[in-house]
Each structure stands twice: as structure tokens, then as C-alpha cells.
Amino acid sequence: MPVITLPDGSQRVFDRPVKVGEVAAAIGAGLARAALAGRVNDELVDTSFLIEQDARLSIVTSKDPAGLEVLRHSTAHLLAQAVQSLFPDAQVTIGPVIEDGFYYDFAFKRPFTPEDLVAIEARMKELVAADLPVERRVMSRDAAVKFFTDLGERYKAEIIAAIPADQEISLYGQGGWVDLCRGPHVPSTGKLKAFKLTKVAGAYWRGDSRNEMLQRIYGTAWPDEAALKAYLTRLEEAEKRDHRKLGRELDLFHFQEEAPGAVFWHPKGWTLFLQLISYMREQQLAAGYREVNTPEIMDRGLWVQSGHMEKFGDNMFMTQTPDERVFAIKPMNCPGHVQVFNQGLKSYRDLPLRLCEFGKVHRYEPSGALHGLMRVRAFTQDDAHIFCTEDQITAESVAVTDLILGIYRDFGFDDIRVKFSDRPAKRVGSDAIWDQAEAALRAAAQAGGLELEYNPGEGAFYGPKLEFVLRDAIGRDWQCGTLQVDFNLPERLGATFIGDDSQRRVPVMLHRAMFGSLERFCGILLEHHAGRLPTWLAPVQVVVLNITDRQAEFAEQVQETLKNQGVRVEADLRNETIGFKIREHTLQRVPYLVIVGDREAQNHAVAVRTRGGKDLGTMPLPRLVQGLATEIASRGRTVMEG
16 A cells, blocks of 8 residues: 655555556646646656555646646657658657757658648647547567667667667657657646747757758747747747847848858947957956966867866867877867966965956857857857965855856846856766865855755866856846866866965866856847947947038037047938938937037037937037946946936
């Protein structure tokens, strides 16, 4: 008689082995209807799972993150079933859950069209209406290979053939359609009511560009129609804010095939980029950092010694000189900073030593992974490394986190989460060193009053890390800043200092980035603000517009006055209507439009209008200068229109 202990501590006793779904029904009809899966002794299982011994059980619904994942994975299976129902020649490959949805890769003789997606989605709804039971069965590896081979599913057979022969293979079927999967899945297709197919893209089999190209259908799934509608609204808003579109419209940057994953910055975009660097330089100087610059190309042996070659070798660009020396284009700045530290004898009195660099790094990313400024092959890190003693880790880490959080607030990000990532499977250094590093970082986070979310196994290969995640204006999360504690790399690269006992010691190395990638942060800013960058960041802060040629001279005087005050200002003196010029510069998201007519020229005044269409009235030129100076200096905390 199994005794089932529920999350609230209460117990249910059954006189026979009982299924998860039956326990849910015994608790209540509403819970039975909502049940998608169960968690038995911390293992996620189907509602059909038979509990034969005493166990802890929680019923998983769509309100549970795990339940939402089950729902999405089951919807991926629904998609695959619908595709093969409509297109029997299509072969299925893999269909995992991703953030906010799922995808499934198919091998098919022709590209799927938008009309195909409509038909597939309609078929999915028919399968939902049929409320087909989802059933699990198990077979041996070899039997499963034969099963899918007989079905003509060579991709599935290839996946299964790579699994050890002694492992059992689980299959899930619904309405005569079967797929390989570990599960769990929803009890029946009727549970899948709120979904939408979003797009089709290309994808290489097993992610290898040497393999054949497959077709990837993306979709999203939610517990109900209201949540789906809210997500699609966010998606629509995200499309409007797409930084690639804004980059073209605002003449900020472009990409082209001759340099995949590398940015061609235009004057206005480069102005924004330089503003970020200038701001960061100011912050880092005040925080006691010393800026350095290290070579972009260094001997391969250094990267072998550091451990980067083993971890990142496949993603590094290599070059060989005529004398057959092999060099690597740096994917990170860390080894270069250790070389700077190693020059000259260091004492404990020299620590902490804070080195920072706006270093250009290069990493190979597959072509299919490139995404505007968000995923590139060449980018600039606002990188820093703090060399310190073990006793200084906490104080330095707290100072770093305070600096990072303050910087994000300056850019309009107030909703920030911090994740703690511990040792990955592939790493350097002993477990004892990792224990020490993880304990030190946890202590620092606690001292800084940080609330942590845990991200197991996602640390850097050389040390644990804190990840700073920003939530933007439409609710999307962006991982930007990082702080990592590293006991490994300094020792591997021979870094030492003379301790207070006159003995050589290995320093601790704190790796720190605030924006992470400046290119990516530019993209995040553009999307967060929908291209309406705060005045202090805007590439063009003010445009002076004359109504007729009679005011051209005064307009130029206004431009010169503002320019002398450090304002990024342009004058539009074209022989166009004032309405035309206002519309054009409003579309360019220029924060302030300054208009001069005869009356303004006579009174040495200006009429001021915001990009949002708000008329701030006519004001003396000195008042405009003072208002702009206050807004820019406060980084938007005080604005003229306020």
C-alpha cells in the first residue's frame, strides 16, 4: 500500500499501486483536469506513471515552469504529427523546447511556405479536438533502430544508433503516430489548446554546416489563449523594435556578406558606440581601474597554456605566418591582462590591481546563429580583471556589483536579476579550488545583499560566475554583465606576487564585464528604447529647423551656440516646408527639434518641440542651453519636457 506524501506534508494512502493521474483525481476533479505531469521523488514523470512504493508527489500543471515545458514539448510532437499527416514524405529529426516555445526540424523535398504553416496549424487544431491519448512504450535500442528504419525515418534511426546498446528507448505515440522521446508528455492532445506557428528557417542536421540543410518550424505554446495573445503582442512589439530595422532607418550600421558577423558602423552609430566607451571610461577611472590595450593576435601556445584552446579551439580564428608560426586572434582578453600583470615584480601592497580594456575579440559563430548586433563574430568587450588576494575577494566583488547595478540604472534598467552559475562539466582546476572559488563568490554575493537565482553547471571553464540579467521595456531578459572568481588562470600563466610573508603567492583573478559586448548592448538599448535613445546617448541630440531662408543665418547661430556647449546638433536649412522637415527628423527619433521663424530670430529665441510631438513653447536660447545641459548631465533623470 503506497503512502503518497504531498507538497503540503499531507499523505494519501492507497491499497494498490496508483497512477499519478489517479492521485490527482483523488485530490480533486479540478486538479485532475489541470494535471500535465507529476514529480515523483524529484523525477518528472507522465500522469500514467505507476507509483508502487511510498513516494513524494507533486502534481505538475501549466502554472509550474516544468509543466509549461511539458506542454511545449508535447506541442512540438503535435506539430510533427500534423506535418507528417499532411506531408507523408517529410522526415522528423529533433524537436526541443526553447525559450517561449519550441521548434521541430524536418527533412522535406521542398521549402515549407506560409500557406503550409496555416494548413499545419489547422491540422494541429483538429488533432487537439480529437483528444488523442498520449501513450508511452519502451523497447531496446536495436529494436528502436529497426522500428524507425522500417518507417523510413533514417534521421531518428541515426540518433538512436548513437545511444549505448544497453539503454532502453522510450517512444511516445498518439493516434498511430510515434516519436522517440524521453518525455514526459501531456496525457492527451486535448491539453494543447493555445499555440501558434511563427516562422520557418533553415538548420543544418546536427548543427554541422557540412551536413544537409533541414527546415526548422518554430512555434510557441501557452496555458491559455490570453497568455498566447499577450505573448504575440510582445512579439509584434519586439518586431517593431528590431534593432536591425532601426539600424537601417536611423542610418546607424549595416552588415554585409563580405564580413559576416562584423559591424559596419556609420557616423551616427559610431557616435553612440563612442558614447558608451566614454561613459564607461569615466566610471572605471572613478572606481580605480587602469586602462590597458593588448594585442589582438597572440601565439597559439599562450592559448594552450591558458586552457582556452581546449575549451574554445573550434570557435577561434587561427592564422599561420610564412615562418609557420601559428597565431590565434583573441577570443578573450584574459591572457593578455595576465601578461601585463606579469611585467615587473608585484607586492601585496600593489593589490588589488584593476586592469580594464575595450578589447576587440573574435569568435567563430555558425552563420545560422548570427543575429544583427546581438550575435556577432567580432565584438568589443568592456573587459576588466582585478588581481587581488583571497582576503580582498569579498570587498572587490561587492564594489563590482554596486558599480554594475548603478551603471544599468543610468541606462534605464531597473529590473535586474542575478544568477549564480557553478562548475561546468568541462573545466580546468581541481574540485578543491572550485569549492574555494564558489564559496568566495557566494560570500561576496551575500555581503552585497544580492538575491541569487541558481544556474547549475553554467560557470566559466575556469571559475564560477554571477550573471546580471536585465529586463527590458517589453519584458524580455538579456544577460549582460558577469563577475567570475578565478583561482586557475593566474597559476596556469605564472602570475605571482610577494605576500606579506615575503613568499611568492598566486593572485586571485576576478573577471568582470558590465555591458559584456558593446555591440550587443547597443542593440539592447535600441530595442529597449524603441530607437528613442535618451538625450545624453542620442547620436544627434538637437536639430535646428528654419521656416524660410530668412532665418538661415540665425539658425546657424543657434547651431553654433549649442555646439560650443557640447551638444550634438545639426541644422536643416533645406528649402523644404517646415512640416516636411519636422516629420523627417521625428522619424529619425531626434530628441529635440528647435524651430526658428521670423519672430524667434527677432527675439533671439527658439520654439522647441520633442520627438514625441510635445510643444514646449518658445524660450530664450540661454534657457534651452541650460535645459539641455541639465538633462544631459543627469543622464535623463531630469528632462526639459518634464
